[in-house]
Amino acid sequence: MKLVSASASPFVRKVRVLLHETGQTQDVELLNVKTSPVATAPDVRQANPLGKIPALIREDGRALFDSRVICRYLDARAGGGLYPETRLWDVLTLEAIADGIMDAAVLMTYEARLRPPERQDNDWIAAQWTKITHALDTFEADWTAELNGPRDMGHFALGCALGYLDFRHEARGWRTGHPALADWFVTLSAYESMQSTAPTD
Numbered sequence: 001m002k003l004v005s006a007s008a009s010p011f012v013r014k015v016r017v018l019l020h021e022t023g024q025t026q027d028v029e030l031l032n033v034k035t036s037p038v039a040t041a042p043d044v045r046q047a048n049p050l051g052k053i054p055a056l057i058r059e060d061g062r063a064l065f066d067s068r069v070i071c072r073y074l075d076a077r078a079g080g081g082l083y084p085e086t087r088l089w090d091v092l093t094l095e096a097i098a099d100g101i102m103d104a105a106v107l108m109t110y111e112a113r114l115r116p117p118e119r120q121d122n123d124w125i126a127a128q129w130t131k132i133t134h135a136l137d138t139f140e141a142d143w144t145a146e147l148n149g150p151r152d153m154g155h156f157a158l159g160c161a162l163g164y165l166d167f168r169h170e171a172r173g174w175r176t177g178h179p180a181l182a183d184w185f186v187t188l189s190a191y192e193s194m195q196s197t198a199p200t201d
Contacts, residue, residue, distance in 0.1 A: 002029045003070075004047045004055040004063075007200045010102040010164035011067040012054045017156045018071050020193035022080035028056070038114055068095060071153055082153040090146055094154025101135050101161040104128040109168050129172065132165070140178045147184050159188040167199045 005012040019025045033053070035041035040051035047055035047063040055065040056073070064070050075082045083091055108128045111120055139147065139158070147155065162185050165174045175182040188194060 001027060001059060002031050002057040004031050004033060004043055004053055004057065006033060006035065006053055008167070009053055010106070010160045010199070011099070013163070013197045013199060014067050014157050014160045015054050015056070015070050015074070016197040017160060017193045018074055018080070018082060018153065020196060021082065021156070022075060022078035024074060024078050036114060037110060068099065071095075075153065082151075082156070084150075084152060087152065091152045091154040094143065094146065094152075095157040097135050097138070098154065098157035098161040101132050101158075102164060104131045105161070105164050105169060129169075132174070136174060136178050136181060140181050144180055147181075155188060156193070159185065159194055163189070163194070163199065
C-alpha cells in the first residue's frame with residue numbers, strides 16, 4: 001500500500017502514528033508530495049478528487065480518504081484495538097474534536113502562507129483560534145477521565161493536533177489555561193510512535 005502524504009500534515013501524522021502503534025509501518029510506502037489548496041499535486045488529485053491528503057492507495061489501486069476512514073481501515077486490518085467497541089462513540093467523538101482543531105489550525109496556516117499580508121483576514125484567523133481554544137477548554141474541563149484511560153485513536157489524534165499547534169502556532173501558547181492537558185501531552189509525546197512522526201517542513 002502507499003500513503004500519499006506530507007511530513008508537516010497533522011492528518012498524515014495521525015495515520016503514521018497508527019501504523020507504528022499497530023505494527024504496519026513496513027506495509028505502507030510513504031509518497032511524500034508538495035501540495036496546497038491552490039497548487040494541488042497531481043498525485044494527490046489522482047488519489048483523492050478533493051485534492052486532500054492523506055490518501056491510502058490499496059493493493060487493488062483504489063484509494064481511501066480521509067484520515068478517519070484510513071485509520072479505521074488500518075486498525076481493522078491489523079486488529080489494533082484503537083477503536084474499542086466498548087468506548088467507540090467516545091473515541092470517535094474525541095477524534096472528531098481533535099480533527100476539528102487540526103482543521104482550524106491548518107486553515108490559519110494557509111491564511112498566513114498563501115495570502116499576501118494585505119489580504120489576510122485577521123478576524124477570520126481569530127475565529128479559527130477561538131474554535132481551537134473552545135475545544136481545548138472542553139478537553140480540560142470534561143475529558144480528563146477519558147484522556148487518562150487506556151490509549152485509543154482519540155488520544156493519538158489529539159496528540160497530533162497539539163503537536164501541530166506547537167509546530168505552527170507555538171507563539172499562541174495553547175498550554176495557558178490548560179495545565180492538565182499540557183501535562184497529559186508530555187506523557188503522550190514520550191511514545192515512540194509520536195517521537196518518530198514529529199512534523200517537519
